[in-house]
Amino acid sequence: MTTRTAIIAANGELFDAYKVFNIATAAAASEHEVTIFFTFEGLNLIHKQASANLPLPEGKEHFAEGFKNANVPAIPELIAMSQELGVKFIACQMTMDVMGLEVDAFVDGIEVGGAVTFLEFAKEADVTLTF
Amino acid sequence: MIETAHTLDAKGLACPMPIVRTRKAIQGLSPGDVLEVLATDKGSTADIKAWATSSGHAYLGTEIEGNVLHHFLKKDSALIEVKEEIPVMDLESFVRKVEEDRSLTIVDVREEQEYQEEHIPDALHIPLSEIESRMHELNKSEDIYLICQTGRRSGIAGIQLAENGFKNLYNVVPGMTEWTKQTKKGN
Numbered sequence: 001m002t003t004r005t006a007i008i009a010a011n012g013e014l015f016d017a018y019k020v021f022n023i024a025t026a027a028a029a030s031e032h033e034v035t036i037f038f039t040f041e042g043l044n045l046i047h048k049q050a051s052a053n054l055p056l057p058e059g060k061e062h063f064a065e066g067f068k069n070a071n072v073p074a075i076p077e078l079i080a081m082s083q084e085l086g087v088k089f090i091a092c093q094m095t096m097d098v099m100g101l102e103v104d105a106f107v108d109g110i111e112v113g114g115a116v117t118f119l120e121f122a123k124e125a126d127v128t129l130t131f
Numbered sequence: 132m133i134e135t136a137h138t139l140d141a142k143g144l145a146c147p148m149p150i151v152r153t154r155k156a157i158q159g160l161s162p163g164d165v166l167e168v169l170a171t172d173k174g175s176t177a178d179i180k181a182w183a184t185s186s187g188h189a190y191l192g193t194e195i196e197g198n199v200l201h202h203f204l205k206k207d208s209a210l211i212e213v214k215e216e217i218p219v220m221d222l223e224s225f226v227r228k229v230e231e232d233r234s235l236t237i238v239d240v241r242e243e244q245e246y247q248e249e250h251i252p253d254a255l256h257i258p259l260s261e262i263e264s265r266m267h268e269l270n271k272s273e274d275i276y277l278i279c280q281t282g283r284r285s286g287i288a289g290i291q292l293a294e295n296g297f298k299n300l301y302n303v304v305p306g307m308t309e310w311t312k313q314t315k316k317g318n
Contacts, residue, residue, distance in 0.1 A: 022147050
């Protein structure tokens, strides 16, 4: 049986992106079936422009250098890698409607769905995480 | 950079990249092949070990050289059961042996670059990753002295040889790190 990992990404700053994509790529590299549901500010993490310029939390800007020194991959690289490893991205339709966003604002290869789409996957998940 | 078919250089990469790269590298290998992963991410030891266990590969161990971690994995194998401990020969006794008998069969299992830098004169060179495919070059009836940098890789090589019917094996511990006698550069 494949291990299933379900992740909800509900926040849109740089730290959130690393938490989400690091866990997702590590899980996928360990042969888990991974789906991430991006909702509310979490949509920033897969937005074409926003994902390349995610802000650090206020007062934590000095960590920018730490990220550079630690040679941590950039978020767009982690996105590409996640997709290459078969991680499935679902953007929340309702949030997109509220924010007036269309599917082409996001990186290629995503699906758009509602809460039930995610729940259908998550109900059989072995690991469920919310960031 | 040490580059062989079975060495992955993941130095300088942060989590989760060493794992992602290791997965990719091991996909290209055949069952039983040994992969050496070089990493500087200190968390990679625990991660590689956990990943190997859940992915069905054997984690053979990690050798530390300076700030570089050398992780050794064997594709699609359960953890190697050491049925037969490979006898350890301490370096001092080994030095005496070498001085007595110049025709000793010494097998250096380190990688190409390490061997080129310095090795014991007349030592044969078979990197750990090639032991399985090249063990026919060795004579089962001879005493064989295995050496690497610290004794870790030579121990693994010894287990592989013992599994294939080699009997008279000695693992030299520690290895080249503390060898102070004559060495040779190049081939």
